Amino acid sequence: MLVDMAIVRLRGQLEKLAGSGSQHEVQGATVNELLATLESTHGALEGWILDERGVLRRHINVFVNGEIAQPDTAVSDGDRIEILPAISGG
């Protein structure tokens, strides 16, 4: 059976931690599911994007096909996902 896979592009610290390049095929029906799968398949990423409660860290933005997404945003086969630090700080 074929499963839907999105393409997650990692940069910077996340890319370094995950290893094996910047692009990763990850399964998940929603953004949060996909991020949980990403963290579990790349153990070094655990806790970097989702906290212990499974909540997306406050100053992280997730984009699906260039549009900012929410944790419950649906993800489809071939969608392009980016995980980026938000514009914040001082």
Place this chain on the structure above:
Amino acid sequence: MTELLVGTRKGLFVLEGEPGANFAITRRAFEGEPVDYAMREPHSGRVFAAVTSPFWGPRIWFTDDLDDDWQPATGVALPKGGDQALKRIWVIVASDDGSRLWAGGDPGVLFESRDCGATWQLNHALFEHPTRPRWRPDSGGLSVHSIAPWPGDPGRLALAISAAGVWLTDDGGATWRHGNAGIVADYLPQEARASAIDLCVHHLERAQGRPERLFLQFHGGVYRSDDAGESWQDIAAGLPSDFGFPVVLDPADPDSAYLIPVATADRVTPGGRVLVWETRDAGANWIARGEGLPQSDAYLQVLRQSFAGAGDGDELQLYFGATSGEMFGSRDAGATWFTVASRLPAIASVRVG
């Protein structure tokens, strides 16, 4: 040459210099990220930094060479799938033989490592303590900020939590009990004080040469214990204010303590004078030490981890930093002071490497 590890709101600064003159900034790390605490474990030489990334969350990093990469430690997290997340690591302390490390954090949690800080385990007995619902965070959070091991016996610890008082264990953290007798919380109604456990301890230190003795800076009060933290007596008489945060002891003298009192109302150095107060008789008398420190128009805020010592006796070195980015040091146990650095970002912690 003395090395200082300075955690700031904008990263870790490593300063080196000969005591008595300005130190040089020799390295930086974690540029732009809050470094809440940094220390060097003396046996291994490994350096640790507690970094609270606004993006990626709190983490302990370590390196064996300040010129090499830093590695993230593992296990510094609360149980997955629970209803709480780790907010910050406040302090990292090593046992005197280097066999164990402890890290304290928010929300009122303790981690332990037995492999020189590469992996850490949550202390579940404290995390799941039945009184936890009555613990109350202060404005800085619910923090384990002071960890005082017993020299030669890493199974005996005293902790301080803001605002959940003093905690003691004699069995390596399998069980915990309060050590609050004698501490008076003036910020609570009279009727509530006797049974209060939401006690806002600001700092706790153990005398190395007499481990049953501890000194404690409270949220309004300075205390000493001579029975390993079971009970406390007020020793604030003679100080300009009983409010403050950091405490440093001279390892050679169990009757010694150094404090930097601040005004209760605004938490800055009172009257615009920067003074370190010293006792050499266990708190019976306090002496102001200010030679070389700013004595007018200086309203400094010195946070609880921003005062540290190294050496002992007449050669005790003392260093403290302020949120203004100024740092001062003494190479003669506080008798005279010099400026270490003047233009750092807001300083959160100072430790001698």
